[in-house]
Amino acid sequence: xxxxxxxxxxxxxxxxxxxxxxxxxxxxxxxxxxxxxxxxxxxxxxxxxxxxxxxxxxxxxxxxxxxxxxxxxxxxxxxxxxxxxxxxxxxxxxxxxxxxxxxxxxxxxxxxxxxxxxxxxxxxxxxxxxxxxxxxxxxxxxxxxxxxxxxxxxxxxxxxxxxxxxxxxxxxxxxxxxxxxxxxxxxxxxxxxxxxxxxxxxxxxxxxxxxxxxxxxxxxxxxxxxxxxxxxxxxxxxxxxxxxxxxxxxxxxxxxxxxxxxxxxxxxxxxxxxxxxxxxxxxxxxxxxxxxxxxxxxxxxxxxxxxxxxxxxxxxxxxxxxxxxxxxxxxxxxxxxxxxxxxxxxxxxxxxxxxxxxxxxxxxxxxxxxxxxxxxxxxxxxxxxxxxxxxxxxxxxxxxxxxxxxxxxxxxxxxxxxxxxxxxxxxxxxxxxxxxxxxxxxxxxxxxxxxxxxxxxx
Amino acid sequence: xxxxxxxxxxxxxxxxxxxxxxxxxxxxxxxxxxxxxxxxxxxxxxxxxxxxxxxxxxxxxxxxxxxxxxxxxxxxxxxxxxxxxxxxxxxxxxxxxxxxxxxxxxxxxxxxxxxxxxxxxxxxxxxxxxxxxxxxxxxxxxxxxxxxxxxxxxxxxxxxxxxxxxxxxxxxxxxxxxxxxxxxxxxxxxxxxxxxxxxxxxxxxxxxxxxxxxxxxxxxxxxxxxxxxxxxxxxxxxxxxxxxxxxxxxxxxxxxxxxxxxxxxxxxxxxxxxxxxxxxxxxxxxxxxxxxxxxxxxxxxxxxxxxxxxxxxxxxxxxxxxxxxxxxxxxxxxxxxxxxxxxxxxxxxxxxxxxxxxxxxxxxxxxxxxxxxxxxxxxxxxxxxxxxxxxxxxxxxxxxxxxxxxxxxxxxxxxxxxxxxxxxxxxxxxxxxxxxxxxxxxxxxxxxxxxxxxxxxx
Numbered sequence: 001x002x003x004x005x006x007x008x009x010x011x012x013x014x015x016x017x018x019x020x021x022x023x024x025x026x027x028x029x030x031x032x033x034x035x036x037x038x039x040x041x042x043x044x045x046x047x048x049x050x051x052x053x054x055x056x057x058x059x060x061x062x063x064x065x066x067x068x069x070x071x072x073x074x075x076x077x078x079x080x081x082x083x084x085x086x087x088x089x090x091x092x093x094x095x096x097x098x099x100x101x102x103x104x105x106x107x108x109x110x111x112x113x114x115x116x117x118x119x120x121x122x123x124x125x126x127x128x129x130x131x132x133x134x135x136x137x138x139x140x141x142x143x144x145x146x147x148x149x150x151x152x153x154x155x156x157x158x159x160x161x162x163x164x165x166x167x168x169x170x171x172x173x174x175x176x177x178x179x180x181x182x183x184x185x186x187x188x189x190x191x192x193x194x195x196x197x198x199x200x201x202x203x204x205x206x207x208x209x210x211x212x213x214x215x216x217x218x219x220x221x222x223x224x225x226x227x228x229x230x231x232x233x234x235x236x237x238x239x240x241x242x243x244x245x246x247x248x249x250x251x252x253x254x255x256x257x258x259x260x261x262x263x264x265x266x267x268x269x270x271x272x273x274x275x276x277x278x279x280x281x282x283x284x285x286x287x288x289x290x291x292x293x294x295x296x297x298x299x300x301x302x303x304x305x306x307x308x309x310x311x312x313x314x315x316x317x318x319x320x321x322x323x324x325x326x327x328x329x330x331x332x333x334x335x336x337x338x339x340x341x342x343x344x345x346x347x348x349x350x351x352x353x354x355x356x357x358x359x360x361x362x363x364x365x366x367x368x369x370x371x372x373x374x375x376x377x378x379x380x381x382x383x384x385x386x387x388x389x390x391x392x393x394x395x396x397x398x399x400x401x402x403x404x405x406x407x408x409x410x411x412x413x414x415x416x417x418x419x420x421x422x423x424x425x426x427x428x429x430x431x432x433x434x435x436x437x438x439x440x441x442x443x444x445x446x447x448x449x450x451x452x453x454x455x456x457x458x
Numbered sequence: 459x460x461x462x463x464x465x466x467x468x469x470x471x472x473x474x475x476x477x478x479x480x481x482x483x484x485x486x487x488x489x490x491x492x493x494x495x496x497x498x499x500x501x502x503x504x505x506x507x508x509x510x511x512x513x514x515x516x517x518x519x520x521x522x523x524x525x526x527x528x529x530x531x532x533x534x535x536x537x538x539x540x541x542x543x544x545x546x547x548x549x550x551x552x553x554x555x556x557x558x559x560x561x562x563x564x565x566x567x568x569x570x571x572x573x574x575x576x577x578x579x580x581x582x583x584x585x586x587x588x589x590x591x592x593x594x595x596x597x598x599x600x601x602x603x604x605x606x607x608x609x610x611x612x613x614x615x616x617x618x619x620x621x622x623x624x625x626x627x628x629x630x631x632x633x634x635x636x637x638x639x640x641x642x643x644x645x646x647x648x649x650x651x652x653x654x655x656x657x658x659x660x661x662x663x664x665x666x667x668x669x670x671x672x673x674x675x676x677x678x679x680x681x682x683x684x685x686x687x688x689x690x691x692x693x694x695x696x697x698x699x700x701x702x703x704x705x706x707x708x709x710x711x712x713x714x715x716x717x718x719x720x721x722x723x724x725x726x727x728x729x730x731x732x733x734x735x736x737x738x739x740x741x742x743x744x745x746x747x748x749x750x751x752x753x754x755x756x757x758x759x760x761x762x763x764x765x766x767x768x769x770x771x772x773x774x775x776x777x778x779x780x781x782x783x784x785x786x787x788x789x790x791x792x793x794x795x796x797x798x799x800x801x802x803x804x805x806x807x808x809x810x811x812x813x814x815x816x817x818x819x820x821x822x823x824x825x826x827x828x829x830x831x832x833x834x835x836x837x838x839x840x841x842x843x844x845x846x847x848x849x850x851x852x853x854x855x856x857x858x859x860x861x862x863x864x865x866x867x868x869x870x871x872x873x874x875x876x877x878x879x880x881x882x883x884x885x886x887x888x889x890x891x892x893x894x895x896x897x898x899x900x901x902x903x904x905x906x907x908x909x910x911x912x913x914x915x916x
């Protein structure tokens with residue numbers, strides 16, 4: 001056995017005391033978020049009607065590099081962190097690669113993913129600001145579960161609008177949230193105007209994330225004591241997720257390990273953005289020459305096939321406008337079990353880094369991803385989430401490339417979560433019935449048509 | 459924050475290098491296992507027809523205190539261990555108790571429980587002995603999943619007979635096992651004489667653990683290259699599980715923490731026996747005065763209401779006879795969601811310790827257990843398995859007693875696994891429809907009638 005342990009855990013006093021705000025070191029900052037009515041940059045006051053105050057401040061801050069984590073949030077992080085950085089000795093051996101492979105595993109908490117890293121802070125700030133309740137939406141259920149856990153921890157009420165088809169197909173996800181005390185409504189519901197309108201038109205609708213977002217925002221705006229929280233895409237979410245990268249960097253530095261390539265799956269970008277933050281910061285500062293790779297599903301290729309344009313964050317076109325890589329808010333991805341990666345756009349920081357050539361991207365089809373996932377699960381003993389398995393697939397390919405060239409690269413990837421709630425997808429993979437459909441150029445054109453026609457340069 | 463961290467992880471070089479065989483230090487050893495035909499003590503040769511050779515040796519060894527863990531198994535343990543010892547700061551605060559509470563959490567691996575600690579060794583020995591295949595049975599699916607993972611790790615085939623009702627109700631458990639490459643048959647199946655006989659009699663049967671065991675043993679005995687493995691009750695399983703107690707002891711010793719009471723849930727006894735092994739050994743050697751508490755479901759109270767007698771391990775009366783606390787092999791527990799605790803008997807070591815007054819026992823009803831589980835999940839952030847929650851309930855009661863008396867006791871309990879696959883039970887608890895039925899004296903009398911009428915003292 002090498003001197004580097006299989007699992008590297010930081011001690012509590014090595015845990016990060018601040019978040020890393022990558023925007024502060026970027027030469028080309030992400031373009032400002034625009035108010036959809038005025039097309040002017042949004043102000044804190046605009047956003048505070050919907051979101052909590054401190055997250056809004058963080059959302060708009062592109063100058064403070066290190067933002068201290070309040071004690072009340074460090075206390076929350078200690079309940080399930082630090083997460084292990086794992087040396088993939090078993091996978092390396094199975095692949096016969098000279099490469100060293102490491103992965104940061106965020107899946108050992110009950111929510112099953114990294115989402116808890118931002119759910120905690122968002123619940124904390126809401127409590128600090130004297131709010132009584134938060135609202136949010138959830139599709140597959142990971143974010144809703146994380147928020148339910150965080151709300152229970154801080155003693156604040158939570159209403160979750162869960163996409164109806166998902167609430168029906170995943171009753172256990174709903175049960176976890178309810179066990180943690182959250183109020184869960186299948187969306188569309190009759191508790192909001194937005195929901196009632198859609199139900200009137202189509203009583204048998206499956207629901208959609210767009211509709212769930214509208215219901216959550218409407219409910220939040222009804223009361224001074226209630227605000228809305230979101231689990232990805234936004235800059236403050238990436239900021240909170242920087243604990244992933246900071247812990248990883250401390251662990252690697254401790255053993256003198258310098259990664260050559262860092263890989264993460266990318267949907268809205270929260271995990272990838274958090275993982276790479278401090279490493280990318282140093283790259284921009286000229287202190288390393290690491291390659292950064294985003295991996296997205298071929299069925300929803302915002303970075304690899306999308307446009308760089310101002311677009312809405314939701315299909316109902318109610319959010320502020322964000323300059324990002326996007327397939328268009330009206331784009332409908334074909335069936336894919338990585339629910340967390342089925343988003344038409346990409347966080348604006350990551351989009352800008354991609355445009356600037358600092359971030360690579362590749363896309364993968366489902367069956368290839370599940371093949372890598374199953375191989376990984378047998379040797380590493382962890383059944384990964386379909387989302388996370390996109391990063392596994394890319395890491396395996398990098399390692400096999402090293403096998404060809406004989407290079408001893410150091411490969412790092414983010415393993416965002418477990419696949420306990422995705423077993424129907426594994427069943428389909430085992431049965432050989434998973435679809436590998438990718439969007440045609442016509443599909444893309446249809447999506448692009450939904451991008452609003454506004455001046456793109458400011 | 460105190461100097462004791464929330465999570466204590468051992469480094470790899472602090473990990474146990476040997477298992478702790480508690481029988482070696484017991485003054486009253488467990489009574490010998492008897493051959494059901496001759497009523498004479500079984501020999502290694504008798505048992506090797508069914509089980510692998512090295513586990514049989516371990517099963518019959520009551521003199522070697524420390525048994526070295528082979529490198530090939532240490533390698534397996536490194537893939538998911540050491541497990542964290544967690545200081546329950548948040549639970550202590552919520553209870554307002556002066557007690558210190560610690561728990562050893564075995565649920566972060568993909569099988570979701572401690573079962574992997576014996577699955578690995580049993581697969582390793584089978585591979586070492588040149589076998590091609592193993593067979594086993596599974597009820598709720600935790601043991602089957604652990605065996606599937608271990609078999610995949612060592613590259614040996616596995617056939618799992620899964621109780622039919624469970625295979626139908628928990629298709630995802632079956633999917634995990636199949637993803638790891640195991641062959642899973644709902645039992646009774648048409649692949650064995652035992653299965654076909656039962657199907658002929660009752661084609662619509664739900665199946666039973668007894669029947670699944672019979673099928674697994676029959677299949678194992680058909681081939682020289684195939685053996686049977688079992689996940690609890692037997693002494694070699696407790697031996698493998700002693701890694702739990704050894705890691706815990708090293709972690710506590712490191713911080714100078716001396717437990718006053720150690721609590722574990724008890725079904726067949728594998729977790730409790732493993733957790734207490736080195737502590738109980740020192741108690742017997744006069745080096746401590748720790749109290750040891752087994753917690754069982756009130757619906758299946760083998761320690762608190764059972765008899766100490768030779769009994770069969772299975773309802774089909776095919777196994778060797780074991781002297782143990784038993785409700786009778788024909789006892790049918792009322793509905794309880796802690797599937798892992800629904801066993802009529804108790805491991806012979808634990809039964810003897812109970813008889814000798816070294817081990818206390820108490821029983822708990824379902825609603826009380828789930829109430830403790832939900833309270834725990836909200837503050838500690840882990841949704842526990844119903845089995846593990848029995849230990850939580852007893853630990854909470856001990857801590858509340860300290861609150862009354864002002865004592866600063868150190869309470870340690872075993873948290874064996876997560877409740878991800880038990881959410882239907884949580885749903886019933888949330889809905890208030892969980893049964894608290896306990897067996898009547900008549901129910902017990904019926905079970906006792908199935909205990910074989912043989913001389914009990916030898």
